[in-house]
Amino acid sequence: xxxxxxxxxxxxGIAALITAIITFVLAVVPCIGLIAIIPGIIxxxxxxxxxxxxxxNNSPRGVLRAGLIIAIIAxxxxxxxxxxxxxxxxxxxxxxxxxxNFINDIQDxxxxxxxxANVSIKVESNGNKVEINTNANKKDQEQKLEDLEGGNTLxxxxxxxxxxxxxxxxxxxxx
Amino acid sequence: xxxxxxxxxxxxxMKAGLRNEPYLIINIIFAGVILLIFAYSGIFSSEKDNYxxxxxxxxxxxxxxxxxxxxRSFSLIVRGRFEEAYQWNRYGMRIFLFFAAQLVLRxxxxxxxxKYPDTRKQLIIIDCIGSGIIFLVSFWPFIVSII
Numbered sequence: 001x002x003x004x005x006x007x008x009x010x011x012x013g014i015a016a017l018i019t020a021i022i023t024f025v026l027a028v029v030p031c032i033g034l035i036a037i038i039p040g041i042i043x044x045x046x047x048x049x050x051x052x053x054x055x056x057n058n059s060p061r062g063v064l065r066a067g068l069i070i071a072i073i074a075x076x077x078x079x080x081x082x083x084x085x086x087x088x089x090x091x092x093x094x095x096x097x098x099x100x101n102f103i104n105d106i107q108d109x110x111x112x113x114x115x116x117a118n119v120s121i122k123v124e125s126n127g128n129k130v131e132i133n134t135n136a137n138k139k140d141q142e143q144k145l146e147d148l149e150g151g152n153t154l155x156x157x158x159x160x161x162x163x164x165x166x167x168x169x170x171x172x173x174x175x
Numbered sequence: 176x177x178x179x180x181x182x183x184x185x186x187x188x189m190k191a192g193l194r195n196e197p198y199l200i201i202n203i204i205f206a207g208v209i210l211l212i213f214a215y216s217g218i219f220s221s222e223k224d225n226y227x228x229x230x231x232x233x234x235x236x237x238x239x240x241x242x243x244x245x246x247r248s249f250s251l252i253v254r255g256r257f258e259e260a261y262q263w264n265r266y267g268m269r270i271f272l273f274f275a276a277q278l279v280l281r282x283x284x285x286x287x288x289x290k291y292p293d294t295r296k297q298l299i300i301i302d303c304i305g306s307g308i309i310f311l312v313s314f315w316p317f318i319v320s321i322i
Binding site for chain 1: 197200201204207208210212228230231232233235240241242243245314317318320
């Protein structure tokens with residue numbers, strides 16, 4: 001009977017120690033550090049219950065104390081991981097800036113590819129076929145425009161502007 | 176019958192003795208946890224990509240953390256593919272070495288603890304300081320990421 005009294009809380013102590021050591025190993029790894037808070041709290045509760053039982057029966061408390069200390073340290077480390085994650089979530093500008101740059105890169109690439117593209121449009125209606133081939137090359141368009149206007153165009157004009165002027169010029173020519 | 180009783184008594188004495196030695200219990204549990212980590216690395220492989228635990232940090236923040244790829248790195252180290260392990264996580268090797276060293280140290284210190292009862296206090300102090308230093312050296316990149 002006395003031996004049973006002496007060992008009160010020892011099983012709880014070992015359970016707390018196992019949980020605390022697992023918590024500690026998990027807590028120091030950033031990937032899974034956040035989960036470690038759950039076994040950490042469990043270990044603290046087990047160790048506290050064991051300590052109160054051992055205190056009532058005057059049984060040894062070494063294992064329980066070790067379990068409690070390791071569990072508290074591990075839980076604190078695990079808790080600190082929340083702040084690390086919070087730092088990233090709290091500063092979304094960094095991530096948005098990255099996305100913004102990524103979109104700009106894609107836009108630039110697409111614009112570059114379109115600049116040198118050859119566009120072909122085919123229209124078929126009642127057996128009649130019309131095919132329009134055009135080159136979107138900026139330099140070619142500029143050259144065409146200069147030929148039509150007699151070299152009075154501004155080089156900074158955009159392709160859209162060139163197109164509208166070109167249409168205007170052809171209408172005038174027809175007239 | 177007498178032999179069985181004696182064996183049973185020795186077992187009970189050992190159990191009672193172990194319960195009064197928190198240091199030995201810690202050593203046994205820590206060694207068990209390390210063996211579990213090695214078993215986890217051996218069971219799951221990077222080829223099958225069947226790891227049950229994914230990076231929570233990456234899920235929440237959308238950015239990779241310093242320990243991303245550690246499980247794959249451990250699996251590859253267990254299989255002897257060190258260069259690939261380094262590519263998955265450059266700190267994988269030093270953390271694996273920490274656990275391997277701790278496994279050996281737990282066994283060695285437990286043996287010394289039982290063999291030389293007079294020097295137990297010094298042994299525990301040396302163990303705490305030594306393991307603390309090894310831990311800091313191995314996990315420093317992870318600790319820095321928390322700070």
